Amino acid sequence: MSPKLLRRAVRELNLFLSGGTATFPEHVFGRQRRGSVDRVGNRGTLDDEPDSVDLEGEMHIKIIRCDRKNRTVEKV
Amino acid sequence: MVPAENSSFTIGFLAPIRPLEILCDTDAVFQKNALFGCGLCSVVLVSEDAEWVKQFVNDVESKLYGWEIWTVRDGKLVDRSNDAIPAPPAEPAIVLNTEGVQDDSTIWMIQELSLNLNRFYANARRFAPFITDELKTLAAEVRELIQEIIVDETALFIDPAEIDAKRGEEGEQGADEQSQQQLDTLLRQKKRLNTNVDLLVQLNSAFVYAVGQAFHAALPIHQRGGHISQHALLGTGSAWRAFHRLCSSAFAIFRTSRFPERLRQRLEATKPDVHSTLSGSQDESDNGEQELSELRLNTRIVHFSARRGFGESDGAITCPSQALQVCNEPEWSLSTTTHEILHAHVRELIAAILVEALEPDVPLPQEQALAKIVSDYQKFSVAQKRGNPRRSQLNEVRFGLIEFALSYRNAVDKAKTKHQITQPEFEVEEIYITLPREIEGTFRAFKKSFRLLEETVVHILDLHYFYGGDSELFCDSVWYGWSIVPSVIEKLDWYILRSLLALASRTSGGDYERLAAAAEILSDSLNRIRRQKKGFVIASEVLRRIDPLRQSSGSRNDSAFFKWIDLLFPACLPLVDLTTTFFLSNALQREFASRDNDLTDEDGRWLLEPVDFSIKEVKAPIGLIYARLRSGLEAEGIRSLPHDEIARRSAFMLVAASSSPVDVDQHAA
Numbered sequence: 001m002s003p004k005l006l007r008r009a010v011r012e013l014n015l016f017l018s019g020g021t022a023t024f025p026e027h028v029f030g031r032q033r034r035g036s037v038d039r040v041g042n043r044g045t046l047d048d049e050p051d052s053v054d055l056e057g058e059m060h061i062k063i064i065r066c067d068r069k070n071r072t073v074e075k076v
Numbered sequence: 077m078v079p080a081e082n083s084s085f086t087i088g089f090l091a092p093i094r095p096l097e098i099l100c101d102t103d104a105v106f107q108k109n110a111l112f113g114c115g116l117c118s119v120v121l122v123s124e125d126a127e128w129v130k131q132f133v134n135d136v137e138s139k140l141y142g143w144e145i146w147t148v149r150d151g152k153l154v155d156r157s158n159d160a161i162p163a164p165p166a167e168p169a170i171v172l173n174t175e176g177v178q179d180d181s182t183i184w185m186i187q188e189l190s191l192n193l194n195r196f197y198a199n200a201r202r203f204a205p206f207i208t209d210e211l212k213t214l215a216a217e218v219r220e221l222i223q224e225i226i227v228d229e230t231a232l233f234i235d236p237a238e239i240d241a242k243r244g245e246e247g248e249q250g251a252d253e254q255s256q257q258q259l260d261t262l263l264r265q266k267k268r269l270n271t272n273v274d275l276l277v278q279l280n281s282a283f284v285y286a287v288g289q290a291f292h293a294a295l296p297i298h299q300r301g302g303h304i305s306q307h308a309l310l311g312t313g314s315a316w317r318a319f320h321r322l323c324s325s326a327f328a329i330f331r332t333s334r335f336p337e338r339l340r341q342r343l344e345a346t347k348p349d350v351h352s353t354l355s356g357s358q359d360e361s362d363n364g365e366q367e368l369s370e371l372r373l374n375t376r377i378v379h380f381s382a383r384r385g386f387g388e389s390d391g392a393i394t395c396p397s398q399a400l401q402v403c404n405e406p407e408w409s410l411s412t413t414t415h416e417i418l419h420a421h422v423r424e425l426i427a428a429i430l431v432e433a434l435e436p437d438v439p440l441p442q443e444q445a446l447a448k449i450v451s452d453y454q455k456f457s458v459a460q461k462r463g464n465p466r467r468s469q470l471n472e473v474r475f476g477l478i479e480f481a482l483s484y485r486n487a488v489d490k491a492k493t494k495h496q497i498t499q500p501e502f503e504v505e506e507i508y509i510t511l512p513r514e515i516e517g518t519f520r521a522f523k524k525s526f527r528l529l530e531e532t533v534v535h536i537l538d539l540h541y542f543y544g545g546d547s548e549l550f551c552d553s554v555w556y557g558w559s560i561v562p563s564v565i566e567k568l569d570w571y572i573l574r575s576l577l578a579l580a581s582r583t584s585g586g587d588y589e590r591l592a593a594a595a596e597i598l599s600d601s602l603n604r605i606r607r608q609k610k611g612f613v614i615a616s617e618v619l620r621r622i623d624p625l626r627q628s629s630g631s632r633n634d635s636a637f638f639k640w641i642d643l644l645f646p647a648c649l650p651l652v653d654l655t656t657t658f659f660l661s662n663a664l665q666r667e668f669a670s671r672d673n674d675l676t677d678e679d680g681r682w683l684l685e686p687v688d689f690s691i692k693e694v695k696a697p698i699g700l701i702y703a704r705l706r707s708g709l710e711a712e713g714i715r716s717l718p719h720d721e722i723a724r725r726s727a728f729m730l731v732a733a734s735s736s737p738v739d740v741d742q743h744a745a
Contacts, residue, residue, distance in 0.1 A: 001337040001428065002437055007217065009431035009439045010423055011271070014390060016442035017523055020267020051520055053489040058510035058517075061457055061482060064646050066505045066587075068639075073587035073646040 082151035088121035088129040089297060091141040091203065095119060095314060096735035098136055099689045106132070114400060114730040115293050116203060116313025117144070141203045142295045158295045168194040169201075170215045176226040178233060185276050186222060192283040193218075199291040204317065206324075206736075210375060218279070221272045228272070231265035264441060278391030285379035286392075290316040304380065304397055312380065312400060318733035319395050320378045321697050322410060326417045327375045329668065335661045336421075336428035343429075343470040343658075376420060385561050388416035404686070404725040406556040406708040407610070410701045410733075414542040418534040425659055426530070429473050443519065449474045450518050454511060476654040477529070478518070482509050484525040487647035491640045507647060528574070529651060535578035536655045541668045542698065544680075547582050551575065551601035552709050555618070559611030569637055572598070572618060573644055580645075580652050587646040595625035608711075668698070676703040687728040697733040704729055 065074040092098045095118040099110070105128065111120040121129050126147065133143050137159070144158035172190040174183045193215060200207045288303055293311030304312055381387060381394035388394075393416045402408040432445040439445070453475045459465045467475065490507045512518050535554075543550040554575060558564045564571055579594035599622060602615040621637045675683055675691065682703040684690065694700050717725075 001340055001431075004437045005431070005433060005439060006337060006424060006428060008437065009427040011275075012439045012442040012445075013423065013427040013430065015268055015271045016446070016519075017526055018271060019523075020270045051485070051517070051524075053486055053510065055508055055510055057513050059454065059457065059513075061479065061509040061511055064483070064487070064507040064509065066507070066642055066646055068503065068505060068642050071586075071588040071592075075646075 083124070084149045085122060085124045086126040086129045087146040087148065088123075088133050089117035089144040089146070089295075089310070090119040090121070090133065090136070091117045091143065091295065091313070092119055092136075093139055093141055094693055094735040094737075095731045096689065096694070097139055097692045099731070100692050112727065112731055113310055114312055114315035114318075114727045115307060115310030116141075116291065117293060117295075117297070117310050118314040118731050118734075120310070144295050144297055156296070169197050170194050170212065172215065172218055172222065174222070177222065178226075178229045182225060182229075182273055182276075185273065185280060186218075189218065189276055189280040189283070192280055192287060196283055196287045196290075199287065199294060203291060203294050203313065204320075207320065210324075214279075214375075214377075218276070221275060225269060225272050228265040228269040231262045231269065234262065275390055278389055279377065282377035282379055282392035285381070286316070286377050289313075289379055290320075304400070307400070314734045315400055315727075315730040316378070316380070318697065318730040319380070319410070319413070321733060321736060322413050322701065323376065323378050323393055323417055325697060326414065326668075327420075329664065330417075330421050331375075333661065333664055333667070335664060336424040339425065339658065339661075340428045340431075340470070343468070343473060345469065385563075386412040386416050388419040393417065393420075400726065400730070401723050402726055404704065404708060404722055404729055406553065406705055407560045409553065409557070409705045409708065410729075411542070411553055411705045412557050413701075414698065415534055415538050418537050418541075419530065422530055422533045422537065422659070425533070426477070429470070429477070446519065446522065447515050450478060450511075450515060453478050457511070473654065473658050476650065478522070479509070480529055480648065480651045480654075481518070481522040481525040482511060483507070483647040483650070484528060484644075485521040486510060487643050491643045494639055494643065505643060507643060509647075528570070528648070531574055532577045532648065532651055533655050533659055535574055536581045536652065537660065539578050539581065540656075540660055540665055542702070544669055545582065547579050547597050548601060549706065549709070551579065551598055552604060553705055555598075555601060555605055555615065556611060556709070559605065559614045565614065565617075568614075568618060568621070569640060572622060572637075573641060573648070576622075576641070576645060577648055577652050580649060581656050587649055588642075590649065591625055591641070591645050595622045598622060599626055604709075608709075675700065680706055682707045686725045691732070693735050693737045694732050695737050697736075700729070700733055 063076045065076060067073070090098060095112065098119050099112055101107075101110075106121075109121050109123040109128075111122065112118055113120065121132060123129050129145060133140075133145065137143065140159075142159050144156065146153055147155035168190070170190065170193050172186050172193070174186050177183050177186065193211065197208060197211050200211060285303075289312045291311070291313060292307075293309060293313065297309070376388065376393040377391060378393050378395070380397040380400065382397060383394065384396055384398070386393075386395055393413065395410065395413065396408065399408050399410060403410050430442065430445055430449065432440040432448065434440045449471075452471060456465055456467050456471065456475060486509050487507050490505065494505065512521070539545065539547065539550045543553070558571060575598055576591060576594040579597050580590045583590040583593040585593070599619060602619050605611045605615040606619075621635065624635065624638045625641065675694070676699060677683055680699075680703055682700075686704075686707075
């Protein structure tokens with residue numbers, strides 16, 4: 001893998017994650033505004049939540065069974 | 077020496093190549109007359125003996141980037157002299173051509189970036205020659221972006237009449253399909269255009285800050301301006317250099333290792349003499365340009381920021397400007413920089429795993445590459461149920477990332493549902509991991525989980541590479557740092573989860589055993605923070621939440637947080653094991669461990685006084701920062717040192733970190 005390909009691959013990944021939106025550098029607004037992917041800040045913050053899950057029709061992958069009382073986890 | 081008001085004296089401003097090399101002078105007269113700070117002129121001499129100042133400057137001139145001498149008579153500045161200032165070059169050293177770019181605002185941005193890049197380069201030639209090569213390769217990358225912008229701008233200037241005419245030729249059904257494809261292409265062009273122009277904006281913004289911070293109060297002093305008011309006279313040049321050195325030393329190790337590329341190659345299990353599907357241009361004539369391009373790979377422009385926290389973006393790594401005053405304190409330690417550096421490395425790792433090449437050096441659009449991976453994952457899942465699963469190592473990692481996204485999605489959804497319904501305590505909870513019907517659903521899951529994914533991997537690598545696997549030190553450092561960041565308090569659960577996952581990389585056993593073990597380590601750390609009388613509020617709140625998780629705890633309180641973490645932790649734990657199995661490099665661990673620092677004891681603690689001029693250089697700035705972090709963590713907290721003493725110790729740390737050895741520093745020809 002050439003450095004050029006890797007560099008372009010990183011940009012492709014960034015493009016995919018941002019959806020083609022833009023972040024804004026801090027000197028424009030005085031503080032960093034955040035785009036849809038935020039890596040800024042002391043280890044970042046998480047304010048996105050996934051979409052609602054509609055199990056019907058979705059392909060089953062596995063079950064994570066968490067026995068909270070006996071403190072065991074089984075992956076089936 | 078403190079001059080009396082309205083007296084006459086001489087001030088010598090020295091911009092040393094290695095500040096400690098000057099400051100280690102033990103001569104009594106020097107010790108009496110010298111001051112130090114984190115400006116580019118990091119050594120200042122104040123004396124009534126003008127001849128002594130001039131002689132001293134003359135004696136050390138070969139060790140300086142430059143000097144300036146002021147003569148003060150009866151309290152008034154009457155004369156200034158400095159060494160020769162070279163005339164600026166007639167032509168810009170770096171050219172960014174806008175030919176072919178159509179949009180006026182983009183042309184303006186490129187021109188602005190070009191001017192700022194050349195300003196930086198011109199200053200760097202004299203005062204920071206170690207960065208000139210990096211600037212040239214950054215320019216090469218910008219030219220690449222400009223070429224993409226030229227191609228993508230065609231999406232902005234489409235003539236509808238041409239498209240409508242074509243639709244007439246194709247007939248209705250053909251027109252619809254072609255029209256749809258054309259619109260998809262245009263949409264992708266527009267998105268890539270947004271992203272690339274945004275990157276130019278970010279780079280330009282970073283340069284505006286960096287050029288001022290690195291070279292304000294470069295010579296002649298009175299002609300320059302900076303934006304950090306407390307350093308209005310002498311600037312922050314040595315502090316900037318220290319920060320740059322921290323980052324560049326780590327990036328150099330990552331660059332040399334080429335771990336993302338090697339990982340991909342290993343996972344594809346190709347033989348050395350067989351080109352992988354990702355072979356780029358191997359033309360001998362490109363070797364010079366390729367080496368130059370490699371230098372820029374995954375580095376960032378560094379600068380201090382008015383923002384209250386460290387940061388990393390596609391263009392820059394930032395350090396809070398408060399660190400100029402307090403980086404000696406654990407809460408503001410420059411050790412956080414390694415976390416930000418790792419974001420760049422982890423982004424490369426993931427890109428290297430997910431990329432597919434359309435042609436040499438040209439990646440497939442990420443949606444298409446990811447769609448193929450998801451399709452393969454679906455087939456694998458079906459085969460797995462039938463009992464004959466087979467996958468390559470590359471797919472093992474790829475499928476692991478997809479499965480993390482789906483697990484995160486389903487676990488958070490379950491946790492939300494769980495919290496809304498009153499349930500008996502401590503029952504068995506089942507999280508159904510499912511693959512959405514439409515590919516867009518998986519894309520959304522991947523995007524929304526990516527932040528947690530990247531942060532978790534970064535934390536784990538930080539713990540192993542820079543903290544040497546020391547979970548206690550890692551925990552103390554992270555939570556000291558978070559205790560002063562305002563936004564943490566609102567998302568405490570997520571920060572706790574990230575910590576526990578990182579700590580779990582050093583534990584073994586069942587999922588909840590590892591959770592309990594991680595919680596014990598975290599709990600011990602937070603209790604230390606409380607005892608040191610710092611970060612009391614955050615530490616106490618976190619302890620309250622995690623207490624039921626600890627094995628040694630007798631608490632059976634089934635709080636909302638407990639329910640939440642009991643679902644999220646097992647869902648995310650496979651990512652931890654994926655990271656330690658594939659993303660953690662033993663070679664990099666060894667490289668970062670061998671910090672070649674004879675200034676620390678065997679436990680990594682700083683051997684010298686907090687301000688100690690007996691040393692001439694610091695070979696390993698990262699080692700220095702971490703050694704001081706250890707010492708700072710052991711010191712008791714609030715108001716234990718006067719404000720001025722903290723500033724003095726912090727300035728020394730910056731000056732020391734900027735003093736690289738002779739064989740490491742590079743000078744422009």
